[in-house]
Amino acid sequence: MLMSSRDSRDWIADVGTLVVGAAAAVLTFTTLRDLATAVGIVGWLAWLVPVTVDVAGVVATRVWLRGQAPADAVAFARALAWSCITGSVVGNAGQHAMAAYDLTAPWPVVVLVSAVPPAMLGAMVHLGHLTRRPTTSTEVTSAPPEVDAAALTDTDPRGWWAVETEQPAPTDRASVLIASGIGRRKLAAELGIREHEARKMIQAHRAGVAA
Structure with a gap:
């Protein structure tokens, strides 16, 4: 008997993931x-960085793992997810190192941390644009052949195909x-x-005479 997705869920794994996620969020924040x-x-503004x-x-991890967005959006989401994880690890390690050795944040650290919010905003806007962009079809439709208007003569109302394929009488x-x-x-x-x-008419006349 087939099991539904609800019955096949591992609740122990789900609860464990929730507990680890909550603990990591508190520590990271x-x-x-x-x-x-x-x-x-300073103040409540400091919370906005984490x-x-x-x-x-x-958000990037969700877009990446669902895989329902266009291919370029999924690729960007994967890169953004790993960038956020790496940035969080580096930020945590750097803060603990400065606290352990009673160091003042050097100016490169000040610049990097200050650049995090606008960088994340730009990345999220770009990801949102990629996920909402319609998927382009790779199928190329051949354009209809252009008609040479100059070939449409009054001598044959059927058009250029009759002029080109038949010898005029x-x-x-x-x-x-x-x-x-x-x-x-x-x-x-x-x-x-x-x-x-005119050349075809001459050729047709000569052919008739020769026959």
């Missing part, structure tokens, strides 16, 4: 808050002109047609 305070971000990192990491006037030995250019000028039509 506290340490990153202290790091933000160490670089001059919020931006952890929330961005959670010479008219009485054309027969007289061709019999006199007129060239294709003069014949085209006399009849008001194109030179290649």
